[in-house]
Amino acid sequence: MTEEMLRDRTGTAYLVGLELPARQRDGWTADESLDELERLVDTAGASVVGRQVQSRPTPDVATYIGKGKAEEIELLRRHLEFDFVIFDDELTPVQQRNLERIIDCQVLDRTAVILDIFALRARTREAKLQVELAQLGYRLPRLTGKGIELSRQAGSAGTVFNRGPGETKLEVDRRRIRDRMAALKRELADIQAHRARLRAERSASAVPVVALTGYTNAGKSTLHRALAGSDVLAEDRLFATLDATTRRVEPAEGEPYLLVDTVGFIHNLPHGLVAAFRSTLEEVTQADLLLHVVDAAHSKRAEQMQTVNQVLTELGAGDKPTLVVYNKADLVDPAELEHLLAHTPGAVAVAAARGQNLEGLQAAVQQALRERREVLEAVIPYARSAWLSWAHERGRVLAEEHREDGTYIAVELERSLAARLRAALGE
Numbered sequence: 345m346t347e348e349m350l351r352d353r354t355g356t357a358y359l360v361g362l363e364l365p366a367r368q369r370d371g372w373t374a375d376e377s378l379d380e381l382e383r384l385v386d387t388a389g390a391s392v393v394g395r396q397v398q399s400r401p402t403p404d405v406a407t408y409i410g411k412g413k414a415e416e417i418e419l420l421r422r423h424l425e426f427d428f429v430i431f432d433d434e435l436t437p438v439q440q441r442n443l444e445r446i447i448d449c450q451v452l453d454r455t456a457v458i459l460d461i462f463a464l465r466a467r468t469r470e471a472k473l474q475v476e477l478a479q480l481g482y483r484l485p486r487l488t489g490k491g492i493e494l495s496r497q498a499g500s501a502g503t504v505f506n507r508g509p510g511e512t513k514l515e516v517d518r519r520r521i522r523d524r525m526a527a528l529k530r531e532l533a534d535i536q537a538h539r540a541r542l543r544a545e546r547s548a549s550a551v552p553v554v555a556l557t558g559y560t561n562a563g564k565s566t567l568h569r570a571l572a573g574s575d576v577l578a579e580d581r582l583f584a585t586l587d588a589t590t591r592r593v594e595p596a597e598g599e600p601y602l603l604v605d606t607v608g609f610i611h612n613l614p615h616g617l618v619a620a621f622r623s624t625l626e627e628v629t630q631a632d633l634l635l636h637v638v639d640a641a642h643s644k645r646a647e648q649m650q651t652v653n654q655v656l657t658e659l660g661a662g663d664k665p666t667l668v669v670y671n672k673a674d675l676v677d678p679a680e681l682e683h684l685l686a687h688t689p690g691a692v693a694v695a696a697a698r699g700q701n702l703e704g705l706q707a708a709v710q711q712a713l714r715e716r717r718e719v720l721e722a723v724i725p726y727a728r729s730a731w732l733s734w735a736h737e738r739g740r741v742l743a744e745e746h747r748e749d750g751t752y753i754a755v756e757l758e759r760s761l762a763a764r765l766r767a768a769l770g771e
Contacts, residue, residue, distance in 0.1 A: 431452070433454060480524060567635075604627045725749065731768055
């Protein structure tokens, strides 16, 4: 289904969030989080007709917001006639079922909306398989005892939030879903093995890999287009692209590199999605350098950076060499931008959409790539001349001299490769 077709389908949503004491620790208020949820809902193709925030010490185990508040929302539904109630946190299957017994419309949560957007945005075979796996993992515990509620989840024709596998088949059962999930995992494992082979080939070529990472809608795809001249989709919508796209960049000065665009992160990103997209996100873990793209004009940029850093740590890439790129610098007050750069060592400010300071960014990338390399001096015995060929293939030989005990070389290598050569030579 194309996005144009999606927008022709009508759907209205009412948003609900909780102001919890725990939420204050991550820097987001309930209203700010609902603002982001509203953008997600808009991206999915529905319109928001209202919202409310309830303050509670903890979510209600049975209905998340309490039975009385749920009954109030049902009275509002009769007046506003909205199609969905969407909660800003992930609901348990029990909470969702109980709410749908009280509120006479489809009850969804933030995870369901993100999954729906991912189903809309997936383009490659791998992305589609990953989305389907995440959707089935989300739906599996929600099938038990659904009855009429299942028909709302799976067969509500003419509304958004119903894309994906098995949505019009009420007879789908847990066994069939598990079988399908197992088949998806096998196919994804094959794709992941192919991706690993491609990464190994890239590594053998000694061309460095630079991966763009950051919060969704920070401008990663726009920056990818600006640096690599790629045709990656870039628009002012959340999760505009899901697929990891790699292009070779040939800077005017310095060494060429491969630039990878990856899926963006978001506050309260469902853990199931992180797991499902792990093979794609491994591009980040395998990169030589990360460009952490930040929307400098966003009021929650610090919290967004924290979210990205948390996910990178979860992926095992928290200690990767990282260059912070403040994008949309043309929308920020110069004094504020100067303050940002002063408090973020090595950061670069650009306006990717306008092509501003891309030369400065390229220079910073080249500097960072140089810092990942070192010059190693060694004598390679003639009996082990294969390592001399290895050094020529993987590094830049600066000097070479034949001596009695072997061939002396001074070679510039990535630090990991230099360590490998030292170990092979027993140094």
